[in-house]
Structures are given as C-alpha cells and as structure tokens.
Amino acid sequence: MFGVDVGGTFTDVVAVTDGVITTAKVPTDLRDTSRGVLRGAAEIGVAGATAFNHASTHGLNAVITRQLPKIAFLTTLGHRDMLDMGRTWRPPEGLTDPGWRRSFGDAARPLIPRYLRRGVRERITATGEPLIPLDEQHAREHLAVLRRCSVEGVAICLINSYVDGRHEQRLRELVQEELGDIPVSVSSEVSPLAKEFARASTTVIDVLMKIIYGAYTERLDKGLRELGFTGSLNFADCAARLIPADVAMEHPFRIVFAGPAAGTMSSAHFGRLTGVRNLLCCDVGGTSCDISLVTDGQPFVDTTFELEHDLVVNTLSNEVSSIGAGGGSLVTIDPAGELRVGPGSAGSEPGPACYGLGGTQPTITDACVLAGVLDPDGFAAGRMRLQPHAARRAFEALDCGLSLAQRIRYAFDIGVHNIAEGLFNVAIKRGIDPRDYSLIAYGAAGPMLLPAVLGQMRAREVLIPPYPGLFSALGLVSSDRVYSDSRSAYQMLTPEAADTIDEVYRQMEDTVRGRLDPADRERAVFVRTFDGRLYGQTWETPFVEVPAGRVNADAVGSMIGNFHKSYAERWGHAFEALPVQGVTYRVHAVVPSPKVSYPEVPEGDGTAPEPSGKVTLRYLFDEDLTAVEYDRSRLRAGDRLPGPAVVREPTSTTFLLPGQTAEVGRYGELRITND
Secondary structure: OEEEEEOOOEEEEEEEEOOEEEEEEEEOOOOOHHHHHHHHHHHHOOOOOOEEEEEEOHHHHHHHHOOOOOEEEEEEOOOOOHHHHOOOOOOHHHOOOOOOOOOOOOOOOOOOOHHHEEEEOOEEOOOOOEEEOOOHHHHHHHHHHHHHOOOOEEEEEOOOOOOOOHHHHHHHHHHHHHHOOOOEEEHHHHOOOOOHHHHHHHHHHHHHHHHHHHHHHHHHHHHHHHOOOOOEEEEEOOOOOEEEHHHHOOOHHHHOOHHHHHHHHHHHHHHHHHOOOOEEEEEEOOOOEEEEEEEOOEEOEEOOEEEEOOEEEOOOEEOEEEEOOOOOEEEEEOOOOOEEEEEEEOOOOOOOHHHOOOOOOOEHHHHHHHHOOOOOOOHHHHOOOOOHHHHHHHHHOOOOOOOHHHHHHHHHHHHHHHHHHHHHHHHHHHOOOHHHOEEEEEOOOHHHHHHHHHHHHOOOOEEEOOOHHHHHHHHOOOOOEEEEEEEEEEEEOOHHHHHHHHHHHHHHHHHHHHHOOHHHOOOOEEEEEEEEEEOOOOOOEEEEEOOOOOOOHHHHHHHHHHHHHHHHHHHOOOOOOOOEEEEEEEEEEEEOOOOOOOOOOOEOOOOOOOOOEEEEEOOOOOOOEEEEEEEHHHOOEOOEEEOOEEEEEOOEEEEEOOOEEEEEOOOOOEEEEEO
C-alpha cells in the first residue's frame, strides 16, 4: 500500500510492504504537483502495489491564493448575491471593525465576480412544487453572455432545489447545449441539504475542484500506470476516509481538505495502538500548523467546515484548525519595530534562507540551524546541505535594534508561543482540560517545536510517533474506504413519519450500493445516522444513531431516544419533553481496508543509550549549553533520554529542552515529559 500527502512545501510518500515501512520526502512542484508524487513513487517503487492512497492541499491552496479558473454561478432570479451575503457572521476581530469585509466577497477576493453570477426566472416551493416554471429563454440569454466570457465551468444552485432538483437538471442540459462539454455542478446532486448559502458555496467549490483535479487525476493515473502500478487509486476525503478516484471525481469538493485530516486519522490509529486515546494533534510543517482533537480514540468530526471565515463546505470533515506557524514561517519586523513570526511562509520556493535557493528572509528553520538544533549536513536525510552563513545574513539584515542572539531567541520563542496559542484556542473551544490530553507532534517541524510548548500547555506529555515527518501520509494507510450519501427532509419524528423516513434511507442505500465494487458489496457495513434538532431550533445535533432494517414506529422511537442522549452528551443538558425534528439523513458504507502496523523496537538492557555525538546549543538560553545527540534508529524500548538532547532521523529532528526527559516506547515512540 502507498500513502501520499502533497503539502505546500514537501510531498510525503510512504509504502507498506509485508509490514515494512519505506518512506520518501521530495519537494513539492507547485507548477504541477503530480510531478513530485510520481517522483516519490518512482523512488520507492510503485510496481505491484495494491493501493495508492492520495491526499493533497493543492485545491485548498488554490482557493486561499485565488489561483482559480473562471467559472459562473446560476441561481434563482433575485438571489445571485447569496455568495456575497454568506451567513452574515463576523469573526471576533471583525465585530468592531466597520470596514471588515468577507474575503470571498466582491469587496475583497470573490470566488466568482458578480458579472458571472446570473439569476434565472424559476421557483420551486419548500414542498417541492413548481411555483414559477423554468424560463428557458431567459436562461439561454444569460448563457450567451457566459459563452462570450469564456467561462470554464458552471455551478448551479436554485432555491429549494434540495427538495426537487428538476429545474437544476434541465438547466444543466441547457448549459451543455449552449456552452459545450464543460464541468457543471448542480446543488441537488452535490449537496442536497437545506440552508441555501452552504449548499451554494459547496457547489461552487465542487466545480472548481472538478477543473483543478480533473486533468491532474488523469496525469497522475497515467504516470502511475507507466511506473507499473496496477492497483486502485484512491483519494482521501475531508475525514481521511478513502474513495476510489473515479467516485471522488464525481463530487471532488469532498477532497479539498484531505491532507490535514489524514494526520488526525493517523494520530487516532497510533493512539489506539499505544493506549493513548486522548490527543491534541499538532502537525507542524513548513507552511502551517494544523491542530485537531482525538477524544477516546475518535477524531472530532463535523458536518461542515470553513475554507475561510464563513466560506462553508457541506461535507463530513475532521475538525482541523490551521494557523500560519511552521518551519518556514517568516521572521519580519512590523511598522512598530517589533519582531513578528508568520503567518507568511517561505514555502518550498525559495524556502528558508539556509536552503541557499534564493531566500533572503529569515525563518524558524534558519533560527534552529543557527541555534545548533538542525544539522546542516544531515537535513532531509543528507540530500540537502543547509547554509548557516546565509541564515545568519538573513537575521542580520532585519531592521531592528535587537542583537543577533535576541533576534534568534525571540523568533524561536514567538514561533512556539504561536503554536501554544493555537492549541489553547482549540482546547477552550471544545471545553477540554489539556492536562487530560497528550500532545502528539508530527510534521517535519513538530518534534522540533512541540517539546518547548509543553511547559506552556501543561499537557500530560509530548508524543513523537515513528516517522513524524511523514505521519500524515501514514494516515492514508490507516483508513477504510467509505461511500456516503445524505439527504435533507424536514420531518417531525412521529410514528406516522416512519414510512417516509424508511423510503429516504432505502433510496440512499440503493444509491451507495450501486457505487460499490462487486467484491466490496459483501464486506461493506452500512451505518445510518441523522442530524436532528428540537423543534424550533435552528442548528442540528449531528450523527445520531439510526437502527438498521425497516424504519417503523419502534425505530422512530429509538431515533428520538438516541437524539436526546446525543444532545445531552454534546450540549450538556436534555429536553426530553420537546418534540424532535429530523433534518438530514446520512448513510455510510464502510469497506474495511488493511492498515499500517508499526514494527516493535528491541527492548533495552537497562544501560544508558549510546549517544551519536554532542552539539552546542546557542542563542536559545541565557548561556550556551551542550546537548547530547542520538540517532533515533538506534534507540531501544525503555531507553530514557535526559534533556537537553537532540534526536535525529532522516525526516525530522526532536529537540528536548533542559528539564525534560524522553522515554522510548515499544514502537519507538518518544514520550517526553517535564521533570
């Protein structure tokens, strides 16, 4: 099995063959990310692999940077500004700012400019009956304008179409008649759920991802076949569940946030192996720090997520909070003369100054090179020699009154503080006590920075898993294949509603069963849930269990009981006297897949581990300190490493501070605690 995580700086490739894990880490080619994937696959050897599981941030980065194709948006007449209006929410920093505007609106960086958003005469009622017939001539007039504008795709979202999509389907036919064979997404198929804006924004993202990933998938599949790959190509969705590539490309909005989600899945899998079931997951790469939560062995999954504030995508996703803090975070001086770290990043091109590829601004990586934490000769398994003199020049060029030692120390401390603040925000949002959780640090820079966070967070420990620099990619070989469907229908949960609800589930299960490969139909496990609310509420409680089999009056009673139980667990209180309304109904077909198993390391004999050398740590403390260096591959289970110490491996470096101790676990994991 292969797992590939395409990041903004590096592409991580892992292969599991007969229990043996092989890894490769190659720079991401931002001009065509498939090149890095194929390069890593060729380096390890993909011929004969049974599965190639893929996750990427390419589509996400395209949205964030607005490197997007030109597409159009068709909706009901009078509603074309719904993409600007959003949900009318403001973030905390915008509440007192009269000039604040949404990033995705026309006042800032629109996904679709207003002149490409068109309203068509039609109207379906909330009960699914046509109030105003679709005016086809009016639609063709708008399509003639869009043809002259040379749009590359069209998103269609009509009012109440989640109840009846006949107008959307006819409008798609008109688009193809007038504009030819271009990608078209209709909301009644992409996201047949209530709440118009979320459905519209999801449909827009879907058609963008069709254009971005369509040709990419073809190039990737062709390149893999040329390398001798004969297995199945799967993409991970936003909950790191695997979907066959052809199924994923039907509605690719589900894969836009797959990379960060894979790290959470990998953390949950490794936590279950080691008995650590409560985890604050921290993936620190070159560009960002992605933070997520695993409680009692399960990731926190939500029904939607935001690409930007209020830019909503309707898909199940591991809840991940991203901040601009990574090894490539730029160290700058603000107009007040104060030193800042992030959120900007040097990326892979040109990269930190010490890469010697043209970068002139200092980064956290440059600070760690000058401090002695990173080995200039052993970076990236020795394939890249770092240049400390270039890092020094970059820090010296900063326009401020601080000494060189202060610049380096403050840069490191501020970078660590930024990560700690992000972790605190997630803990507060979810109401957890960090003392009950372990920090699991991965990504190339995670083990280097997270031990320094431990004193601020007061968590139980920092857990450094095996292969931390490629840990997210390992999540792609720790997941199952899942086929899903969902429908919205506002329905009071009463015995009389049983037949209606049963029909909804049977239709979805038939649809999902039709997507399954014949070999998977016997192995698939069907799981039903629904999102419900107390009658009169606006927001739903998701993932309430639904009994299998025919939905009758007794099953509806179980649904009501399960809702009140889930409501109490999620919100802390229950109102069992109030009626329950079902809103969204979900079906998942889970096809179990083989998962990565980590080899156990030999037991130590009670003697102290043998160091591989010593290094002088400069700038980070009041005086220079001597730290012991260890080669991680030579550590044994039960070994104890007192700080200050540096543990080196091909894809990452672990940095223990004075007053910390790391103990090696049975799978080679490092468990770091404050003395």
